[in-house]
Amino acid sequence: MENELENTSLSQAEKKEIERSTPVPRNDKPVLHGDVKTPSSNICETESSKYSVGSNQGDTNVTPNARTAPTLEGSLPIAMQKKIQEIENALSEEPINKEALKELAKSEGGLISDALRKRVWPLILDIDTRLATCAPSQEELEAHEEYKQVVMDVNRSLKRFPPNIPSDQITLLQDQLTRLIMRVIIKHPQLRYYQGYHDVAVTFLLVVGEDVAFQIMEKLSTGHFKDYMEPTMDETSYLLNFVYPLIQRMNPALFEYMERAEVGTIFCLEWPLTWYGHSLKQYRDIVRLYDYFLVSPPLLPLYLAAAMVVHRQDEIFAEECDMACIHNLLSKIPDGLPFESLLKQANSIYEKYPPLSIEAEVKERFEEELRRRRGIQTRPRAPVPFHPRWQWQQPWNRFVPHWIAIPVMGAGPRVRVRVILLTATMVGLYAWLRMAEAVPVDGSLSVR
């Protein structure tokens, strides 16, 4: 894989047309079936859309040889050279200093180059690259129900490959990408593929090659991405709600503005699902974030989302307080965001407001969302203060039967059922005890 990529970059092969099928010329125009008169006046149009973003051809990726550090070292800034040396030192320690590598992956600039990433990523994930396994047969891959969907998504992932790669190389990489995704979901049938998963896989494929990428994806899919790969998107939907309590703490006015516009959470759906690989145009930003996320808790990408939204508050306030306007603004991540400082901020809010501390609000929001989805009208939601005293519900609930579990704040109608069951149990128990008292051992009722 490594050799293939290097060959690609060195060969400078002529740019081939990626489209393999020849477009068929046609003259006859299809007709509209249904009779509606259109106005005779001219229709002039203006547009503003996600689609009006200028072509990002060429800036999406850097060519693989530009991504390898050693050749560039001579021209690198001193700070970067120093960091490369630190990474090399940690790698040469016996045993390898993984803790130091994890710190270096987080600190400014991350792991600097793809050549270093290729060595460090498997190490910080505790992956033994010697344990590579064989891929299943092509027949086995094709027999899987998700195969078609994966192929369709991989076929339209061209933007994620370095430019100027000859089309036969791209085809090869796409085959590898399909295979590595299929290997994970075949080996772990409980994991469901989602559109966007291929954006994560392609990043690893390009850096570490197919076999190690498979090992990494397997590890992440049963860890960081597990919740997104459940049979339904309920858990994903729930997790997206973490963004709002964080925004509320960082900027209450912005939170209020976004709530009033009913922006919702779908604008940031692809960020955690693809670790921003689907959304960012600059390859170097994507791999930098991956350095950080690999050594962070699974929810950190959502904390970054909150930091990013707050960072763009002026743009948001400049928009109309309207869902469509704000969704449109936020779903496009502009170039040149200060990711280093945003990552630091995400990390500091993670420490300040860890998931457990805002979980109750997230649950409340999610329940409300569920009610709205079901079309049940509810009264407007008042901001719910955080109740630290409810934290002990969780451990308690783990050790008792579900029907006497203490309801979580803000839970839905099932809570009422539980409370009734609990009360009934208590009354029953009391009655039984009283009965035992009233009926002596010989079975005769004492008559007064």
Add this chain to the structure above:
Amino acid sequence: MYVSEETTTMPEKLFKVIMIGDPTVGKTSFVQRYMLKTYKKDYKGTVGVDFALKILKWSDTQTVKLQLWDIAGQERFTWMTRVYYKDSHGCVIMFDLTNKNSFINTLKWKRDVDSKCSLPDGSPIPCMLLANKCDLPHRQVDQMEIEAFYKEHNFIGWTETSAKEDLMVEDSMRFLVDVMMRQETGNANLDSDSLRLTGPGPQPARGGCSC
């Protein structure tokens, strides 16, 4: 950010339209063609929902603001993205002429829309059926079949389109906007009976768009 000079003095109508259908039938390419008159080979699949807005000068006295919500086709996203069906005025359900399954699934999409949203008077929102990729050979769906299907399931109309070759993209959207306009002004009877076929109609012997 959306408003162009000529629109500021005119009355404006806002229409929200959702674009749905199976993955890779061409929803995003269609929107891109309609918005920008371009077609990209290296487009990305949609994760979640993309948004686009187009302002049409409908007549000398009327401006139309058209919101297009391009919704991810993968089934597992629909539970989340259904939120966007709310308050929509119109709907485009698209399938790929070279993929029979995507045609069969349009019924599922139609039922989904009808169960989730309706017009203030309780009637279903106008849904247009688009048969995309008509520039490609090896079709799997017959015109007669689509014709019968669209009538039976209460679509306002259907046409073949090609986002790639820019065929019927503009015209079909104008058709939909016109239906929504007529509905809004109340001078339209939206029974499917009021919509008749124009032109030659389906000609099985010579497909309107066959290659």
